[in-house]
Amino acid sequence: MDAASSSTGAEGYGNTTRNGGIFSFLSSGFLISPSGDKVDLKEMQGKSVGLYFAANWYWKCETFTPVLHKVYHQLKEEGSGFEVVFVSSDEDQASFDRFHRSMPWLAVPFTDLRSRRYLTQRFQIEGIPSLVVLGPNGELVSADGVELVCRYGARAFPFTSERIAELVEEERLKHSSQTLEMLLSIEGRDYVNNHGKNVKLSNLVGKTVGLYFSAQPCPPCVKFTAKLASVYANLREKNENFEVVFVSMDKNIDDYLQCFDSMPWLALPYDEEFSRALARYFDVQEIPTLVIIGPDGKTVTKEGRNLINLHSELAFPFTELQLRLLQEKQNEEAKAYPSSFDHVGHHHVLNLVSEKSGGGPYMCCECNEQGLGWAYQCLGCGYEIHLKCGREGEEESAGKK
Numbered sequence: 001m002d003a004a005s006s007s008t009g010a011e012g013y014g015n016t017t018r019n020g021g022i023f024s025f026l027s028s029g030f031l032i033s034p035s036g037d038k039v040d041l042k043e044m045q046g047k048s049v050g051l052y053f054a055a056n057w058y059w060k061c062e063t064f065t066p067v068l069h070k071v072y073h074q075l076k077e078e079g080s081g082f083e084v085v086f087v088s089s090d091e092d093q094a095s096f097d098r099f100h101r102s103m104p105w106l107a108v109p110f111t112d113l114r115s116r117r118y119l120t121q122r123f124q125i126e127g128i129p130s131l132v133v134l135g136p137n138g139e140l141v142s143a144d145g146v147e148l149v150c151r152y153g154a155r156a157f158p159f160t161s162e163r164i165a166e167l168v169e170e171e172r173l174k175h176s177s178q179t180l181e182m183l184l185s186i187e188g189r190d191y192v193n194n195h196g197k198n199v200k201l202s203n204l205v206g207k208t209v210g211l212y213f214s215a216q217p218c219p220p221c222v223k224f225t226a227k228l229a230s231v232y233a234n235l236r237e238k239n240e241n242f243e244v245v246f247v248s249m250d251k252n253i254d255d256y257l258q259c260f261d262s263m264p265w266l267a268l269p270y271d272e273e274f275s276r277a278l279a280r281y282f283d284v285q286e287i288p289t290l291v292i293i294g295p296d297g298k299t300v301t302k303e304g305r306n307l308i309n310l311h312s313e314l315a316f317p318f319t320e321l322q323l324r325l326l327q328e329k330q331n332e333e334a335k336a337y338p339s340s341f342d343h344v345g346h347h348h349v350l351n352l353v354s355e356k357s358g359g360g361p362y363m364c365c366e367c368n369e370q371g372l373g374w375a376y377q378c379l380g381c382g383y384e385i386h387l388k389c390g391r392e393g394e395e396e397s398a399g400k401k
């Protein structure tokens, strides 16, 4: 690590000290390198610093540390002058040492409990991992470093609100001019896989395409893949212009191949970096996720999974118009159901509710599938079922009537 020598550096550090800034408060007066060497605080002067609050015992920190590591290296190579300082919540010195050795940056000494506490309180850290970014003069730039790094990678630097506004605008423009080929092609590759054969992306243009973000050791993915496969088969049988492309979130190519083997549709060739960038572009928060792209190449909805779970193939083509038609149909059907109901699977009378009368998204206690809007509900017990899942208890309900 080289000492910063920019002309604003010394001034910046002075400013930090004068204003009672961060590093002037470190009671130990030094930071520590991953190999345990003392490093003078002057190393930090004039640099933008991310205070990284984390602990080895929490899986989210374990997951985020390599992501930050990558971004840190990238920014180093670009000569951006970005530093990270680890502020540990590890349980003891040995765990701290072990965790710190997996990082390329400095840390507040584990023995300096006072400083670690001070920083945690000063920045009101309520959860880890947390990355608080300070500007070259010690001023607070962003408290959302973790989210920004996950979403934008090294491009988030210098993490200022101006920079983030630029990135948001860039993304908006990208989404408004989006085409399927633009989304799925990369220099020299303009096809997807069909179990051994290549299919040109141009063949998919004009279809409704579901981008299926999924991975191998993931029980919800396995469950949804089966559901999607049946919907896919039904839509294809009806000659609907529907295609699905698997976007692998698998950690290696073997998992990818095994996962793809269980799917009847197409897949992007295995390319971890490309798939992750695509997931970031659509802000995919969990897997499985099904993003629906319309025939014009624009995003129709990111809620493909919910819509398939709720409506099966009736959800196609996933447009707002189709969803409104489904809603009207359900309203019509609900008229045939009594306003309260003695369901054999619950010991209280259930009431008919709609989205307007206290219903909402729910998990059906009878079939374990998602529901939305119309339901039979026992509010006190939080018990809800689909209208079609209600079963009348024969003698029981006859007796009560």
Ligand SMILES: [Zn+2]
Pocket: 364, 365, 366, 367, 368, 369, 385, 386, 389
């Ligand atoms: Zn149900």
Ligand SMILES: [Zn+2]
Pocket: 346, 347, 348, 378, 379, 380, 381, 382, 383
């Ligand atoms: Zn009840």
